[in-house]
Amino acid sequence: MRDRYNRREFLKQGTLATAATLISASVLDACAAQPLQLERRGAAKKVVIMGAGLAGMSAGYELMQAGHDVTILEARTRPGGRVFTIRDAFADGLIAEAGAGRIPMDHDQTLRYVKLFNLQLMPFYPSELPFVHYHDGRREEVQWKPFKEALNHYLGLNLGQSSANWFKIVGGNDLLPKAFAAKLSEKILYGSPVRKVEQDERTVRVTFTQAGAPQTISGDRLVCAIPYTTLRDVEISPPFSKGKQQMIRELHYDSASRVYFQTRKKYWLNKNLNGFAITDHPMEVWNPAHNQQGQRGLLGAYLRYEKSQAITAMRDGERLAWTLEYLEKVFPGLHEHAEGGVTKCWDEDEWARGAWAHANFFELLQITKPEGRVHFAGEHTSANASWMQGALESGNRVAKEINEAA
Ligand SMILES: Cc1cc2nc3c(=O)[nH]c(=O)nc-3n(C[C@H](O)[C@H](O)[C@H](O)COP(=O)(O)OP(=O)(O)OC[C@H]3O[C@@H](n4cnc5c(N)ncnc54)[C@H](O)[C@@H]3O)c2cc1C
Known part of the structure; x- marks a missing residue:
């Protein structure tokens, strides 16, 4: 019988599930882009950068390599922005991603920096056991092809031919921004939200606060690598062009949220399931601990758009209760095995205020256009928006x- 607990089978699957298969260096070599290797012409420039997310830090890193003098102002007390690994909320060292989760093998820039910083990759999806497609109130056990077709149908996300083409960073995706931050070190000023930007023909002046006290810094150039949602609150003098102002005001950010439950054991393995699902809610269900050691498991709901907005409007306890009821239908047994949960709603994150922004071609022309000495970076300025690759x-x-620049 499929559903009956079979200890030998469970132990076998448990071993499969926790064996951390690593992606080989040759795969990484084949997929990673070549280094940028900027060659500085003329004198070093003093560059101020707003935002220590991947966009700001990669700009800072490359400029620093070329001998420019960079300072990064970051509002939070950590690097990485929307790459954020939840580390302390769970027992037994379990971790889960609140933001960027999976890396496709054609994201050559992401893989380039993974390689540069000697990080290791492991598969994002398990290669064993069926997925669940929950639709019209019914659970169906499916293999990769129907699973990814359902995902494509509900979310417009094409997962491609093979589950093996998706990776995550061993130890957590935040190791990538942390690696940048280690290289940039004292060049990053944390707890330093930017409040005002002023520029003239020769210089740019940035006012930020540290522990509430205003401070200023000047530079030859400024990189604005913060989301437009938060740039809306920065005073700009003289104002940017009309077109840029309109984009900053109106660029739409999608909503996304995650809800993770810690479970006493990876109970879905008893039913020969890998713990990943797609539902017609639509909601993805992730099992981030499939290649993490130990008996305990994690089951996570990934909500987007209006479903994410709906859950953001709830109080934290309600978010957990609602999601638990829903996940119980997808992987029955969560009620019995859940030990607690955590939520992350990006709309209410003070320094993100949204998940990502997909601009069209004409909007991108406007968004990426420098304004005097100010240059614009961030996932929202890229054709690969909503990915680390874009940032x-x-x-x-x-x-x-x-x-x-001259
Ligand atoms: C839920 C979710 C799921 C995702 N899934 C994936 C995925 O599976 N794979 C993938 O590759 N990508 C994924 N992404 C996208 C990826 O995380 C982002 O594209 C990328 O991290 C954005 O980097 P950034 O540098 O542009 O912005 P951010 O990471 O937001 O960095 C901007 C920084 O600016 C700071 N800041 C804001 N305002 C100010 C201010 N006034 N002064 C100073 N600092 C300020 C912020 O604190 C932040 O650190 C996901 C994102 C989310 C939210």
Whole structure:
């Protein structure tokens, strides 16, 4: 019988599930882009960068490599922005991603920096056991092909031919921004939200606060690598062009939220399921601990758009209760095995206020256009918006712009 607990089978699956298969160096070599290697022409520039997310830090790193003098102002007390690994909320060292989760193998810039910083990759999806497709109130056990077709149908996200083409960073995706931050070290000023930007023909002046006290810093160029949602609150003098002001005001950010439950054991393995699902809610269900050691498990709901807005409007306890009821239908047994949960709603994150922004071609022309000495980076300025790849590409683009500027 499928559903009957079979200890030998469970132990076998448990071993499969916790064996951390690593992606080989040759795969990484084949997929990673070549280094940027900017060559500085003329004198070093003093560059101020707003935001220590991947966009700001990759720009800072590349400019620093070319011998420019960079200072990064970051509102939070940590680097990485929307790459955020939840580390302390769970027992037994379990971790889960609140933001960026999976890396496709064609994201050559993300993989380039993974390689540069000697990080290791492991598969995002398990290669064993069926997925669940929960639709019209019914649970169906499916293999990769129907699973990814359902995902494509509900979310417009094409997962491609093989589950093996998706990776995550061993130890947590935040190791990537942390690696940048270690290289940039004292060049990053944390707890330093930018309040005002002023520029003239010769210089740009940035006012930020540290522990509430205003401070200013000047530079030859400024990289604005913060989301437009928070740029809306920064005073700009003289104002940017009309077109840019309109984009900053109106660019739409999608909503996304995650809800994770810690479970006493990876109970879905008893039913020969891998713990991943797609539902017609639509909601993805992730099992981030499939390649983490130990008996305990994690089951996570990934909500987007109006479903995410709906859960953001709830109080934390309600978010957990609502999600638990829903996940119980997808992987029955959560009620019995859940030990507690955590939520992350990006709309209410003070320094993100949304998940990501997909601009169209004409909007991108406006968004990426420098304004005097100010250059624009961030996932929202890229054709690969909503991915780490987009943030990194944009960081490389502004680094080149500034390196080449007179
Ligand atoms: C729920 C979710 C799921 C995702 N899934 C994936 C995925 O599976 N794979 C993938 O590759 N990508 C994914 N992404 C996208 C990826 O996380 C982002 O594209 C990328 O991290 C954005 O980097 P950034 O540098 O542009 O912005 P951010 O990471 O937001 O960095 C901007 C920084 O600016 C700071 N800041 C804001 N305002 C100010 C201010 N006034 N002064 C100073 N600092 C300020 C912020 O604190 C932040 O650190 C996901 C994102 C979310 C939210």
